[in-house]
Amino acid sequence: MTTHYPESMVSLIEEFAKLPGVGLRTAERFAFYALGAPHEAVENLSKLLIKVNENVRYCRQCFNLSEESLCRICQDSGRDHSLLCVVQDPKDIIAIEKGGEYRGIYHVLLGVLSPLEGIGPKDIKVKELLNRLKKDAIREVVIGTSSDTEGDATFLYLLKQIKPLKIKVTRIAHGVPVGSALEFVDKATLARAFKQRQEV
Amino acid sequence: MTTHYPESMVSLIEEFAKLPGVGLRTAERFAFYALGAPHEAVENLSKLLIKVNENVRYCRQCFNLSEESLCRICQDSGRDHSLLCVVQDPKDIIAIEKGGEYRGIYHVLLGVLSPLEGIGPKDIKVKELLNRLKKDAIREVVIGTSSDTEGDATFLYLLKQIKPLKIKVTRIAHGVPVGSALEFVDKATLARAFKQRQEV
Numbered sequence: 001m002t003t004h005y006p007e008s009m010v011s012l013i014e015e016f017a018k019l020p021g022v023g024l025r026t027a028e029r030f031a032f033y034a035l036g037a038p039h040e041a042v043e044n045l046s047k048l049l050i051k052v053n054e055n056v057r058y059c060r061q062c063f064n065l066s067e068e069s070l071c072r073i074c075q076d077s078g079r080d081h082s083l084l085c086v087v088q089d090p091k092d093i094i095a096i097e098k099g100g101e102y103r104g105i106y107h108v109l110l111g112v113l114s115p116l117e118g119i120g121p122k123d124i125k126v127k128e129l130l131n132r133l134k135k136d137a138i139r140e141v142v143i144g145t146s147s148d149t150e151g152d153a154t155f156l157y158l159l160k161q162i163k164p165l166k167i168k169v170t171r172i173a174h175g176v177p178v179g180s181a182l183e184f185v186d187k188a189t190l191a192r193a194f195k196q197r198q199e200v
Numbered sequence: 201m202t203t204h205y206p207e208s209m210v211s212l213i214e215e216f217a218k219l220p221g222v223g224l225r226t227a228e229r230f231a232f233y234a235l236g237a238p239h240e241a242v243e244n245l246s247k248l249l250i251k252v253n254e255n256v257r258y259c260r261q262c263f264n265l266s267e268e269s270l271c272r273i274c275q276d277s278g279r280d281h282s283l284l285c286v287v288q289d290p291k292d293i294i295a296i297e298k299g300g301e302y303r304g305i306y307h308v309l310l311g312v313l314s315p316l317e318g319i320g321p322k323d324i325k326v327k328e329l330l331n332r333l334k335k336d337a338i339r340e341v342v343i344g345t346s347s348d349t350e351g352d353a354t355f356l357y358l359l360k361q362i363k364p365l366k367i368k369v370t371r372i373a374h375g376v377p378v379g380s381a382l383e384f385v386d387k388a389t390l391a392r393a394f395k396q397r398q399e400v
């Protein structure tokens with residue numbers, strides 16, 4: 001499909017097609033954008049690609065994304081460093097920070113236990129979490145793994161590992177989303193909402 | 201949505217979101233690709249963006265895409281330079297070349313007449329086409345504009361302009377696609393196929 005284009009166009013289309021979810025047709029449209037876009041925009045994109053690839057790394061403490069060795073949240077002395085939330089992915093931090101409610105710090109596992117996919121405790125940042133809990137003064141660990149089988153398994157595994165350290169462990173509540181009508185909520189969520197109903 | 205990411209990630213997401221059809225969600229996924237992809241792949245993409253933006257231009261003769269001032273097709277002495285096909289877009293050349301049947305040269309209008317969108321003959325490469333027809337020894341012009349209202353209007357306009365030059369003008373046939381069952385062909389195409397039926 002991509003022959004007959006100038007060579008650099010063909011190569012660019014091939015590189016764009018490596019982006020997640022991008023096929024040759026879409027890559028072609030992106031290449032036409034690169035062809036016709038203002039020079040500054042293309043130069044900016046070109047430079048940022050390199051910058052992100054070279055400079056954005058995981059925080060050495062919590063494995064959040066960071067341009068420095070310690071991320072902005074770990075560096076923030078205004079936050080509660082005795083409250084630690086465990087999440088699966090850096091994207092989860094973004095979601096929680098959007099909420100604006102949580103003022104503690106984080107630990108990113110960079111994955112979730114999945115025996116089916118052969119992902120065990122050694123493949124995610126569990127050892128690093130336990131080291132932090134032993135070393136730092138953490139009073140509560142909030143586990144924020146997802147509410148599917150793998151997230152549940154990870155929760156149970158972490159609970160077993162953390163209990164002996166005499167640290168309070170909690171899990172974020174799963175239930176009916178705020179503002180959502182019951183008729184639109186899936187069965188599993190409703191079941192969980194009833195099981196974990198609160199006395200008022 | 202994109203706050204809380206490292207600054208360069210935020211900027212990269214914004215640049216990716218300028219690509220056609222790409223929203224912030226998709227741009228975010230692309231940025232994660234840039235973060236985790238092998239350095240060579242990202243560097244290659246980065247370089248090609250600049251290369252295409254700086255070097256790929258329109259052929260000075262036919263307005264096909266080209267890295268040189270004259271495109272590969274215009275430079276090819278093995279092709280029939282007395283047969284010229286007029287198309288709307290460089291992508292149309294790719295499609296025709298894939299067919300492998302046509303051995304003439306091209307002229308890209310870089311658009312189509314559209315009174316509704318205020319696109320008149322001066323906004324597309326009509327003057328340049330007429331200059332070529334007056335200057336070069338062209339025996340036949342095949343008009344390959346699309347078969348919609350705008351393509352038809354452009355065809356009629358070109359026909360009127362070229363006729364006085366005493367050059368044979370033809371138009372590519374529109375009809376039932378080869379290999380397509382009649383039941384899957386739309387009404388307009390079928391109507392055209394009957395109107396332009398050929399005696400055998």
